[in-house]
Amino acid sequence: MIQSHKVRLRFCHYNHSLYKDYVSMRLSRYFLPTLKETPSEAQIASHRLMLRAGMIRQSSAGIYSWLPLGHRVLMKIQAIVEEEQDAMGAQQILMPTIQPADLWRVSGRYDAYGPEMLRIKDRHDRDMLYGPTNEEQVTEIFHDCVRSYKDLPKMLYHIQWKFRDEVRPRFGIMRGREFLMKDAYSFDLDMTEGRRSYNKFFISYLRTFARLGLKAIPMAADSGPIGGDMSHEFLVLAETGESEVACHRDLLEMDWSDKPIDYEADLQPLVDSFTAKYAATDEKRDAEQEAALGDDLVTARGIEVGHIFHFGTKYSVPFEANVTTSDGGEVAVSMGSYGIGVSRLVGAIIEAFHDDDGIIWPEVVAPFKVGLINLKVGDETCDGACEGIYNDLTEAGVEVLYDDRDIRAGGKFADMDLIGLPWQIIAGPRGLKNGMVELKSRATGEREEISLEAALSRMAE
RNA sequence: CGGGGUGUGGCGCAGCCUGGUAGCGCACCUGGUUUGGGACCAGGGGGUCGGAGGUUCGAAUCCUCUCGCCCCGACCA
Numbered sequence: 001m002i003q004s005h006k007v008r009l010r011f012c013h014y015n016h017s018l019y020k021d022y023v024s025m026r027l028s029r030y031f032l033p034t035l036k037e038t039p040s041e042a043q044i045a046s047h048r049l050m051l052r053a054g055m056i057r058q059s060s061a062g063i064y065s066w067l068p069l070g071h072r073v074l075m076k077i078q079a080i081v082e083e084e085q086d087a088m089g090a091q092q093i094l095m096p097t098i099q100p101a102d103l104w105r106v107s108g109r110y111d112a113y114g115p116e117m118l119r120i121k122d123r124h125d126r127d128m129l130y131g132p133t134n135e136e137q138v139t140e141i142f143h144d145c146v147r148s149y150k151d152l153p154k155m156l157y158h159i160q161w162k163f164r165d166e167v168r169p170r171f172g173i174m175r176g177r178e179f180l181m182k183d184a185y186s187f188d189l190d191m192t193e194g195r196r197s198y199n200k201f202f203i204s205y206l207r208t209f210a211r212l213g214l215k216a217i218p219m220a221a222d223s224g225p226i227g228g229d230m231s232h233e234f235l236v237l238a239e240t241g242e243s244e245v246a247c248h249r250d251l252l253e254m255d256w257s258d259k260p261i262d263y264e265a266d267l268q269p270l271v272d273s274f275t276a277k278y279a280a281t282d283e284k285r286d287a288e289q290e291a292a293l294g295d296d297l298v299t300a301r302g303i304e305v306g307h308i309f310h311f312g313t314k315y316s317v318p319f320e321a322n323v324t325t326s327d328g329g330e331v332a333v334s335m336g337s338y339g340i341g342v343s344r345l346v347g348a349i350i351e352a353f354h355d356d357d358g359i360i361w362p363e364v365v366a367p368f369k370v371g372l373i374n375l376k377v378g379d380e381t382c383d384g385a386c387e388g389i390y391n392d393l394t395e396a397g398v399e400v401l402y403d404d405r406d407i408r409a410g411g412k413f414a415d416m417d418l419i420g421l422p423w424q425i426i427a428g429p430r431g432l433k434n435g436m437v438e439l440k441s442r443a444t445g446e447r448e449e450i451s452l453e454a455a456l457s458r459m460a461e
Numbered sequence: 462c463g464g465g466g467u468g469u470g471g472c473g474c475a476g477c478c479u480g481g482u483a484g485c486g487c488a489c490c491u492g493g494u495u496u497g498g499g500a501c502c503a504g505g506g507g508g509u510c511g512g513a514g515g516u517u518c519g520a521a522u523c524c525u526c527u528c529g530c531c532c533c534g535a536c537c538a
Binding site for chain 1: 462467471472473474486487488495496497498499500529530531532534535536537538
């Protein structure tokens with residue numbers, strides 16, 4: 001019943017790295033506590049649907065447990081983020097969630113950060129904190145381990161739970177206090193080299209979000225103390241976005257999901273082709289430029305899913321993260337940091353893909369590819385056909401969620417639409433008499449009556 | 462952190478104003494009838510009404526304090 005197949009995803013936020021086979025499932029055994037009614041606290045679609053689809057449960061304000069269905073999606077998103085980070089040359093590490101306050105005293109941020117930082121004391125009465133980010137930690141590691149310009153450039157990333165004690169968490173996991181984030185850090189000899197790293201992340205982010213089925217628009221962001229043009233936010237357009245944004249229509253048309261990128265080539269022209277076009281978050285909008293765009297102007301609401309930033313020597317100086325140069329001198333390395341809100345992406349994807357009946361997962365992150373509905377459990381023909389479909393698809397490497405529960409058809413349809421698997425195979429006694437099943441696309445709602453064999457080969461493609 | 466709201470079984474809610482010992486729908490369990498878009502009948506289990514103090518013969522209900530959660534705003538991946 002449970003068989004290994006080619007769908008492999010990596011778990012990485014545990015103590016050891018391991019590969020896990022994602023398997024098909026029988027709904028009668030699956031932990032999927034769906035809700036018919038909407039919990040009153042959920043205001044926006046993604047929050048509502050994640051609770052109703054049994055993906056998450058709230059623990060306290062802005063803190064959630066991830067149930068099997070939600071966890072699967074989260075891990076799939078994480079796996080795609082990892083693949084794209086690996087592809088651009090970043091290396092995965094894993095830093096702690098709990099950090100010593102002393103580390104943050106070096107950069108001065110222990111006092112600067114304010115009540116958003118969750119502060120803890122250990123049994124020895126030492127000041128600790130639950131990390132809201134990891135610049136200090138990674139810079140210390142770099143300081144300890146790297147001496148020479150010959151070791152540069154380096155790009156390190158990790159995917160870890162972070163905590164920011166938001167005054168007002170909201171929108172479910174979209175703005176929780178605890179959240180899963182990919183953050184990466186680049187180390188270069190100088191700003192010029194730093195820009196090369198920055199550009200790699202810029203392009204890599206376009207690919208990552210495109211692969212997830214999202215249109216994420218890079219928009220100039222406040223670049224802080226360093227100034228210049230080396231900070232961008234990536235925003236997904238969605239009705240329930242937190243801020244009003246505007247951009248050139250052309251930026252909506254980009255699709256990087258299947259374009260090969262040579263990360264060692266000069267990426268500047270590519271980056272320029274995006275940054276040249278107008279794109280602004282609400283606080284950066286410019287009425288004059290927008291008027292000039294005319295029909296090419298698009299305004300919408302946006303969800304920030306990524307942020308890249310070059311900050312030079314802000315941390316390398318206090319941590320003395322220096323390298324020797326080719327002429328025997330010594331310089332503090334030039335650094336950048338690059339974030340992707342992994343858990344937030346789950347919400348962002350749902351905001352972008354849902355209807356009144358439920359979620360509509362893009363296939364790449366769908367918890368299962370196919371939902372198999374047995375319309376008459378207990379009927380020999382139906383049970384036999386469904387077992388066959390279930391086993392054949394699973395063996396072919398297709399993830400199937402088989403609704404073998406002995407409940408009414410309406411409940412199965414409703415649950416399947418709610419959890420939003422891309423395809424439904426509906427098998428009932430009526431069609432099976434002639435060897436036919438229904439294949440329904442969740443996205444279009446289209447249903448076609450096709451032979452059992454055709455359904456199998458279509459899904460196994 | 463300012464402003465507002467809310468807390469009654471797993472979920473959604475009524476009861477509170479006008480105190481008399483807790484109710485409805487869904488879900489759950491049992492039996493039966495049903496069975497292609499969230500069935501019906503009968504029976505059943507589950508709640509110290511967020512917590513503490515007070516008023517009273519008596520408090521879900523009135524008073525005081527407190528905690529949780531949600532919404533608007535400011536702030537943020």
